[in-house]
């Protein structure tokens with residue numbers, strides 16, 4: 001039985017297969033409409049989410065399956081003190097596959113060890129968010145035609161942003177990728193990631209100014225300042241509007257640069273940018289459904 005805890009759980013060849021399947025689903029929706037008839041997905045979300053939970057649910061329903069679950073810890077037995085291990089043992093009897101989001105790093109891993117059904121990590125604290133990474137990779141591959149040979153700027157909260165950590169981990173397996181990390185000093189990328197890049201001899205740069213590097217970028221991955229992971233409100237308020245991507249800044253960018261964002265957006269991308277053909281974040285959210293459909297089929301061995 002297979003689970004998904006980290007994007008590295010799949011080899012790059014397996015990811016290629018998954019992305020081809022996702023593209024096929026996008027182009028032939030009717031072909032997959034009953035692929036999961038009779039199957040049930042449990043979405044166990046101990047932390048708020050709109051996109052991730054609903055995209056899992058939409059993915060399962062579009063495959064003909066059904067969904068059960070909870071969307072906050074308060075409405076589950078966790079509020080009575082039940083452990084994640086016990087919850088998953090019980091859910092193993094109710095569903096065929098489970099997507100779990102938890103504020104504690106490693107919680108989905110604990111669940112996986114006791115689970116009798118495939119478990120998908122739908123985000124664990126500031127750690128990993130593998131299905132967002134699959135979404136990001138599918139978006140880049142579909143819109144740029146390749147997953148190698150580009151300069152990617154990651155901008156905003158690089159300290160707490162789990163989507164950033166997951167994406168970098170996944171991208172280092174492709175050729176000729178140059179990373180530019182754009183953040184205030186307080187929100188710099190964690191040391192363990194810098195160490196990993198150094199060990200692999202992967203080029204990276206850490207800068208403060210978005211304007212300065214804008215002309216070099218093939219991709220700009222914007223992120224939200226992760227309010228819920230700050231220890232004090234004052235720091236959040238000071239940093240939340242540090243970067244705001246607007247049409248003026250977009251004029252500095254290459255004509256084919258793509259703007260990605262895992263969403264939700266707060267102020268970091270001004271709404272006027274939405275009309276720019278380079279703004280790919282809503283399309284990216286749509287790809288999130290196709291890649292989750294492909295993932296469900298793969299983990300249930302129905303692909």
Ligand code: NCD
Nearest residue numbers: 051052132163224262263264
């Ligand atoms: C991200 C997350 O939950 O980490 N959202 C998402 O899954 N699309 C990014 C964020 O919350 O800023």
